Amino acid sequence: MAKVKSKYVCQNCGYETAGYLGKCPECGSWGSFVEEISGVSSSTKQEAIIPDNNPPQKLSEIKMGTEIRVTTGISEFDRVLGGGIVQGSLVLIAGDPGIGKSTILLQTSGELSSQGKKVLYVSAEESSSQIKLRAERLGVNSDNLYIYPQTNFELIKKHILDMNPDLVIIDSIQAIYTTMIQSSAGSVSQIRECCNELMEVAKSNNISIIVIGHVTKEGNIAGPKVLEHMVDTVIQFEGDKYKTYRILRSMKNRFGNTSEVGIFEMGAKGLAEVINPSELFLKEYNQTQTPGSTIIVTSEGTRPLLVEIQALVGTTPYPAPRRVANGVDLSRVLQILAVLEKRIGLNLSRQDVYVNVIGGIDVSEPAADLGIALAIITCVRDVVFDSHTAIVGEIGLSGEIRAVNHIDKRINEAQKLGFKKIIIPYANDISDEIPNIEIVKVKRIIEAITRAVKG
Ligand SMILES: Nc1ncnc2c1ncn2[C@@H]1O[C@H](COP(=O)(O)OP(=O)(O)OP(=O)(O)O)[C@@H](O)[C@H]1O
Ligand SMILES: [Mg+2]
Numbered sequence: 001m002a003k004v005k006s007k008y009v010c011q012n013c014g015y016e017t018a019g020y021l022g023k024c025p026e027c028g029s030w031g032s033f034v035e036e037i038s039g040v041s042s043s044t045k046q047e048a049i050i051p052d053n054n055p056p057q058k059l060s061e062i063k064m065g066t067e068i069r070v071t072t073g074i075s076e077f078d079r080v081l082g083g084g085i086v087q088g089s090l091v092l093i094a095g096d097p098g099i100g101k102s103t104i105l106l107q108t109s110g111e112l113s114s115q116g117k118k119v120l121y122v123s124a125e126e127s128s129s130q131i132k133l134r135a136e137r138l139g140v141n142s143d144n145l146y147i148y149p150q151t152n153f154e155l156i157k158k159h160i161l162d163m164n165p166d167l168v169i170i171d172s173i174q175a176i177y178t179t180m181i182q183s184s185a186g187s188v189s190q191i192r193e194c195c196n197e198l199m200e201v202a203k204s205n206n207i208s209i210i211v212i213g214h215v216t217k218e219g220n221i222a223g224p225k226v227l228e229h230m231v232d233t234v235i236q237f238e239g240d241k242y243k244t245y246r247i248l249r250s251m252k253n254r255f256g257n258t259s260e261v262g263i264f265e266m267g268a269k270g271l272a273e274v275i276n277p278s279e280l281f282l283k284e285y286n287q288t289q290t291p292g293s294t295i296i297v298t299s300e301g302t303r304p305l306l307v308e309i310q311a312l313v314g315t316t317p318y319p320a321p322r323r324v325a326n327g328v329d330l331s332r333v334l335q336i337l338a339v340l341e342k343r344i345g346l347n348l349s350r351q352d353v354y355v356n357v358i359g360g361i362d363v364s365e366p367a368a369d370l371g372i373a374l375a376i377i378t379c380v381r382d383v384v385f386d387s388h389t390a391i392v393g394e395i396g397l398s399g400e401i402r403a404v405n406h407i408d409k410r411i412n413e414a415q416k417l418g419f420k421k422i423i424i425p426y427a428n429d430i431s432d433e434i435p436n437i438e439i440v441k442v443k444r445i446i447e448a449i450t451r452a453v454k455g
């Protein structure tokens, strides 16, 4: 007879206690504890399920299996996955409501099934006919694609094992439940248990599983960090609700590079790959420029991207000036402002500063520093930056320009898009001879300003 255990679980971070707590000692959120009852104590269950057929082995004696990747046929998605879905892996795709999670996975299912792979699409949120409607719109049609509207995990597992498909989609993890736990679907215990079981199914049967996860209001993957630790790959689906493009970003990947991005455009026929994203981000870039705007070459994963940075500086009506950053890290902006003040005497203590990355993409790498600094400076001085110049460089605390990675790729991308000049760190030791683009190497901020600004 299974032991019935009751516990209180923080719905935010998964912290467990025996009694109710008002405030979570782990994540600090208030009123987040919910009583959950598990039918089986997890320790005894684990021992029962896993057969001990894998004793410890010498590293040198382990035979290397070839890692089999299945390419989805959607190249942007494949790149984010690190070159396709690794067989037997569990992938989590998380994103805001309505961003297009079901769309991209239905398209992927369509591609794979038309390659002859057997795909099971478990829809816990929509009915078969709703999926059919979407499939019609996206032009997905295949005899190898099975749709299964179900929320009960035990039934889902039974059909996965019966069918033995190449790929399973679970749409979504928050909507399925296992009868082993008595709390409702979407609670931390349910999500954790279902995810655990799915991992087991994936690994022991070598079936790839992609799980959809919703994102909470705060932008976290609902139900919660534990999920990220359990799966092999976490992919975040981002985008501007008001714009048509969407960005897939790998946050964690046991089988590939992280921070890789894939860019798509949403249309009536579903998500289409954007082959040349820099063009998309520079589409609205004004060649007759205004002060306060610069172009940087950021490197997302392994791919360089050209994006426009805008800064606006103006006298503040408030006692404390505002610093607002969109698409770049605010603490990074504050650091740049501190360096500008100390090293080149730019006094912004009575000025509001706004920094914005055009296109809604997040630029988190320090190589954007110099571009941000120059955007701020050109705005303050009211001078126009040369519109055919791109900028890369990290700024150190003493105002020095520090080397960045992937410099060759960045220069090539700028050159490909018709830029005539690129400002790079002196410390990046590269040859000056690259056709069609002038390379300006700078050691300090002040040098970058004099070399970059017209008039
Ligand atoms: N006819 C259409 N033409 C163009 N775009 C559409 C059309 N129908 C839906 N869309 C787009 O698809 C999006 C919804 O996609 P999808 O259902 O895949 O999102 P989701 O992330 O699975 O949402 P949920 O969180 O509700 O499951 C809409 O926000 C809209 O942008
Ligand atoms: Mg959906």
Ligand SMILES: [Zn+2]
Pocket (backbone or CB within 6 Å): 010, 011, 012, 013, 014, 015, 024, 025, 026, 027, 028, 029, 032
């Ligand atoms: Zn907590």
